[in-house]
Amino acid sequence: MSSVGKPLPHESAGLHVTGKARYVDDLVPTLAGTLHAYPVLAPHPHARVLAIDAVACRALPGVVTVLTAADVSGENDTGPARHDEPLFPSEVAFASQPVAWVLAETEEQARLGAAEVRVGYEPLPAVLSIEQAIAENNFLTEEERICRGDPQRALASARFRTAGELFIGGQEHFYLETQAALAFVDETGSVFVHSSTQHPSETQEIVARVLGLPKNEVVVQCLRMGGAFGGKEVQANAWAAVAALGAVKTRRPVRVRLSRQHDMLTTGKRHPFLGRFEVGFGADGLLEAVRIELYSDGGYSLDLSSPVLMRALFHVDNCYYLPNIEVRGRPCRTNTTSHTAFRGFGGPQGMLVIEEILDRVARKLELSPHVVRERNFYRPGQTAHYGQVVKDAERIARIWTELRASSDFDARWEAVQRFNAEHPETKRGLAITPVKFGISFTTAFFNQAGALVLVYKDGTVQVNHGGTEMGQGLHTKILAIAADALGLPASAVRVMATRTDKVPNTSATAASSGSDLNGAAVRAACDEIRGRLAEIAARRFLTEPEAVRFEDGRVFRPGFPEHSASFGEIAAEGYLARLPLFATGYYRTPNIHFDRASGTGKPFHYYAYGAAVSEVEVDGFTGQYRLLRTDILHDVGDSLSPLVDRGQVEGGFIQGVGWLTTEELVWSDGVLKTNGASTYKLPTLGECPPVFRVELLTRAREPDVIHGSKAVGEPPFMLAFSVREALRAAVAAFGSGGIVELASPATPEAVFWAIEKTRARTACTTSRTNAAE
């Protein structure tokens, strides 16, 4: 029996539930003499560092040393692309930026030490908002632009036009495990770092850069992460560098683990965006011309702001054909944490803008929003604004139709209208929204992966690959792929911790691509070993290698019961025959390209699709609301692991709901005020809809991907648009028509003000009408 496609539990689930699953910081008690690091944080969003005086700190009991720029033997920088992130800055670029680190015997002593480090600052003027950055022409890159058709002329000739803007709030990752690294100098004298990182190879690169070492002197391991969501794609590197620097300086293990508050104050978040738009449309609601400007808040350094912005530009179409479109975008430089990757990677922000536009179009025309959405869908054969054919576009309508039926949308639409007519102070809203999400790193060279598979003489297997496990179930899928390829039970296969000394130069586990890329690489390595073993078995069974089967730990020739051996016997025989029982595997995504100058190409290998229906109830007195029910139909191709995939769909959806509703980031003078779990509100059980129906699309095989599957990590996040649009529908029900302006996130306060505005306009319209009579 193959493990692929079976609802196997997460491969570490048994360790999770018993508390035996180890994360970086759990390893501290296993390393004697570990020092604890504590940062000295700058109070200003922008300031020159004049002097650092650590004399009083060094005199305190337990303090071993204070790390400053003077300790850096390599380059004092951790910026992944552009070298613009000094580890020890001479100029502070955001409030709470670490300027020095204290190492001490205990965390308490390190904290007390940090409080005694005197730092002189000369405050400088700070840029604290997107608007200010635009006004001061303060950007991280040049403008990006994608254009199709003649939007200017189409706009002029359209029967209807509307324009507006939408500010889209950011989002804290709030992985449950905060950033952590544990470094030591190993028995060979080289540096070993346990890091909670999505990208061990880059962490290795940055550690080596800071230490001034060649990469082969640094090994980085990631056993597992307690959540990451993009927040550890590049932003795990600095902490690993601090730990490694401390370990080299003191020759003792050094632990860096951020408190929740420090993590929230110092690490980047989902980019806040400002979208400005101008559209022209017909009486049928078809979009004829679209012009969109996107400004992201990139924070103080470049980080991943360029590709995040590009993905936003690529995704402003969502599922809609836009014949004449110009979309331009630019990341702003501000004095805040450097905003970074987060599930969806700019896609959600781009897509939210087009959903905002479509709702406004519908309300202007007094059409139902779902009707206008449906009319604008891509049809088979049409291309996206960057020129790529929208593969499987028929799935958009198919999913839409199937979900409308299975969620009983039409009858519930009527029921909601009735409910609202009867309840002046409580309104319900129902909405359906679609998702199309492009799969592949838009930076083409990242779309490669490697694997190293080791078979031992007893027939057990170790699988190494470049992907990291952050809870998304990658190792579970890899396990199934390897066990399937070698015809072994899952129990005979171990997926090893991700280490840079097993597979080199790996890509980040990101862009939902972990199983597509690494799964294919693992499969290639397993196929090679299997081919060699098939020859051994064929010789023994007096047949051709093609006739040998591998199943359930047996190697056999069908129809010849005596021609059967255990996988271990054949492996041992292969060893004696002097065949390598290990192999590397490699995969690169075929045929993807994009030309930035012309704004055209085929940046994506394929698209993932889905749709969601959500129903909410809103209290007109307070703006508070409840999510009553959500129905989802989502396309994961042929699922590699239905239990894992369903978990990704549900978890992504709820995380998206958090972004759009309760998760509000509030800064004051550049300092994040919502810097803990008591002030920043992620969804709890109470936000999970009591009726929550999730189905995976059937007949959905993706031919060019491992086992016909599709990537699943990010696309479901945007199913949460259905909740925002349902809230908007409920707000609209308090009035009598017209555009509903709703801030994002739609906190209860934001919903309340939207209701007040809707009511005020209705009152105003009514009085005008009365006056006219």
Added chain:
Amino acid sequence: MSVRFLLNGERVHVGDVDPHTTLLGWLRERGLTGSKEGCAEGECGACAVALLRRGPDGTPRYDAVNSCLVPLPSLDGQNVWTVEGVAEPDGSLHPVQAALVERGGSQCGYCTPGFVVSLFCEYYRPGRVEPDPESISGNLCRCTGYRPILDVLKAIPAAAPEDPRRPERRLPVVASDTESRLEHVAGARRFLLPERLEAVFEALERFPEATLIAGGTDLMVYVNQRAARYPVLVSLQGVTELRRCEAAPHELVLGAGLPLSELEAELAERCRGELGLLEQLLPLFSSRLIRNRATLGGNLGTASPIGDSPPALLALDAELTLVSRGGARRVPLIEFFTGYRESLLRAGELIVSVHVPRPAPRFQRFYKVSKRVLDDISTVAAAFGLDLDAAGRVERLRIAFGGVAATPVRALAAESAARGLPWDRATVEGLLDAVSAAATPITDHRGSAEYRRAMVRRLFQKFFADTALAAEAAE
């Protein structure tokens, strides 16, 4: 003197440990790293552990608490179970663990030990008929979206009679040296765990600089988040005089030191339905993990403007008994709050009990406006009490708010203006300006001043709408 307790069935003596050391920090340093730190302020539940203790009726049970908010010395004499103690010694999984594995209840796994402990406690909850979603309301998960975990909860089977982990089989609770009354000293710092009020006063006399700690769900947040350190902490958790509840004919007496979970049980037992304000408040007050430690005395004593019990108790005309060595005095709650985080409490004085006069108002409503429904801090909290005469005129109206001024407030002018007026829309609209005059809100990260000002008016209107419905239903 060392702290002695049972940990996963084994006796533990802890000698030299700073009193601010949390149970979580201590466990992890010892290598018991199953319990995780997700927030260090009692919001996420990744650090949950079970305390095996007797409920108000004497039945033994497991109570889940946030180990990040438990100072280690306060465990003296307790029976503690961590996630490492949930599976059987031979490694076979507990039914809640097996169900989480099978249903995909863990993804990254970091929050999972906390959920396991909360589900474990729920599994053995005495008298459980229906699963209680509140049992996992204090656990945050960032990966799953909760659905599979909720499914585990819904399908939780009854504990088998022969299950060796049943709470009554894991008694006796540690034979604590009740005579010795723990006084834990580490360097210049002390932690005292008196069991009688008299001993509290003695301690406060010996150490005038001492700070009182009840459930620790506020104070320990200061310890963890703002590095507050106290020379002397006097714990009230074991003081029997603070735990008494009584239903006298003219008033209900609520022990100021009773964990809120036990208070809920007491209310259900002694006067179900009578104090609707508290019954509505408690599920919104905080998660079960917090309510297993937090107390009314603590919530009132900190005199925070955003505490949730003050408005509810203000609307019930509550009074407090404050006791010091010099004697007791009784003060109306409305006089208790004197400024931002300031109260009438004098040095050496503490809140012993809360008194709610009977009869309580017939209509009672508690509203909490916050970003999230569960496990959140109020942007605005409102509490209303109302009695009408036979003709439908207002006999008694109580209007109280939290989060709209430097202290919890009552809208006294509106209350007295309402007397004798018919309870109808015109009256309510006419009172709105007087109601909102009670509010002087500020803008902060929870909400704007404008929103808070609007809420004061709108919640009063909502109360009217709800009472009108209730009155209709009664007819």
